[in-house]
Structures are given as structure tokens and as C-alpha cells.
Amino acid sequence: MEHTIQLHDKKFKIMIPAEEIDRAVSAVAERVREDYKEIDTPVFLGVLNGSFMFMSDLIKKLDFNCELSFVKLSSYTGDHTTGEVKTLIGLNNNLKDRHVIIVEDIVDTGESMEHMIDLLKAYEPASIRMCTLFFKPAAYRKTMPVDYCAMEIGNEFIVGYGLDYNQLGRNFKDIYVVTEE
Numbered sequence: 001m002e003h004t005i006q007l008h009d010k011k012f013k014i015m016i017p018a019e020e021i022d023r024a025v026s027a028v029a030e031r032v033r034e035d036y037k038e039i040d041t042p043v044f045l046g047v048l049n050g051s052f053m054f055m056s057d058l059i060k061k062l063d064f065n066c067e068l069s070f071v072k073l074s075s076y077t078g079d080h081t082t083g084e085v086k087t088l089i090g091l092n093n094n095l096k097d098r099h100v101i102i103v104e105d106i107v108d109t110g111e112s113m114e115h116m117i118d119l120l121k122a123y124e125p126a127s128i129r130m131c132t133l134f135f136k137p138a139a140y141r142k143t144m145p146v147d148y149c150a151m152e153i154g155n156e157f158i159v160g161y162g163l164d165y166n167q168l169g170r171n172f173k174d175i176y177v178v179t180e181e
């Protein structure tokens with residue numbers, strides 16, 4: 001395990017080792033399993049790119065039938081009257097009357113999650129819950145509940161286990177935090 005890594009112009013030091021992440025993922029998976037084991041084929045929707053490792057580890061700990069898909073929030077900037085318009089790409093499941101669990105890497109202000117939920121409501125699912133690997137309660141500005149969260153952290157910037165700094169750092173199995181120097 002490398003204790004510090006350099007990504008672009010910044011140094012990061014180890015913050016959460018892989019074993020600790022695994023314990024937190026197991027604990028949150030157990031809560032999801034309890035709540036969904038009787039539900040008919042829930043749909044897990046991972047938000048790319050950051051959630052791919054969490055999704056992979058989470059889903060392996062569940063022993064009931066479920067579907068899985070990855071989606072991306074694409075943003076394109078319209079003219080200044082329309083502002084930023086976000087659309088959902090990659091969705092090929094029928095979500096009508098289905099139980100959907102959004103799988104996220106990190107919920108910070110909650111903007112992305114709120115937007116994702118608004119877009120998904122148009123598909124008329126039976127329910128929508130969110131399951132995030134990390135949650136920054138001090139940065140959160142929304143009122144909707146964060147249904148499942150594996151780990152809470154402060155406002156520090158982290159990378160690893162799927163999370164990036166300008167596209168680097170996703171491949172590391174541990175979580176690293178940016179250092180001051």
C-alpha cells in the first residue's frame with residue numbers, strides 16, 4: 001500500500017485502508033439486504049464514473065435477484081436562457097413500478113443526487129432510494145434523506161476506490177485525502 005500518491009499537482013495521503021472500506025460496504029449491504037430481500041427484483045442504478053468499484057463490491061454481498069445498470073448525468077450548456085440542461089444517458093431498463101436504488105460514490109451538497117432523482121421520477125418507479133459510499137453531512141444542503149450511507153466524512157477532498165481528481169486516482173483500492181503541501 002502506497003502511503004502517499006501524486007496526482008497532477010497535488011499530493012494525497014492514505015486515509016481509509018481497503019479493509020476498512022470493505023467493512024463499511026458489508027455493513028451497508030446488510031442493511032440493503034434486510035430491506036430489499038422480499039422486494040421483487042429491485043434495480044440498482046450506478047452513477048458513472050465514480051460508483052463503479054462500490055457497485056461491484058456492494059452487489060456481490062447481495063444474494064437476491066436484482067438488476068443492475070449504470071447511468072451518467074450528461075450536462076450540456078444551452079444558451080443563456082436555458083442554462084445548464086442535464087440528461088440521463090445509458091438507461092435501458094424499464095423503471096415503471098420498479099424499486100430503484102441509486103448507487104453513488106459521494107454525496108456532497110446533494111445537487112447531483114437531487115437532479116438524478118428528479119430525472120428518474122419521470123420513469124414512474126414504485127420507489128427511489130439512494131445508497132452512497134460517502135456522505136459529507138457538513139456540506140449537504142438538501143432535505144431529502146440519504147437512505148443508505150457507508151461512511152460519513154468531513155469536507156476534505158478524497159480520491160481512490162473509484163473517486164478521481166481530474167480523472168486520476170480511481171484505480172487505487174484505498175481512499176486518500178489531499179494534503180496541504
Ligand code: 5GP
Pocket residue numbers: 050105106107108109110111112113156157158159163164165
Ligand atoms: P454534489 O452534487 O453532492 O455536491 O457533488 C457530488 C459529486 O461531486 C460527486 O459525485 C463527485 O463527483 C464530486 N465530489 C464531491 N466531493 C468529492 C470528493 O471529496 N472527492 C471526489 N473525488 N469527488 C467529489
Ligand code: MG
Pocket residue numbers: 047048050051104105106112
Ligand atoms: Mg458521483
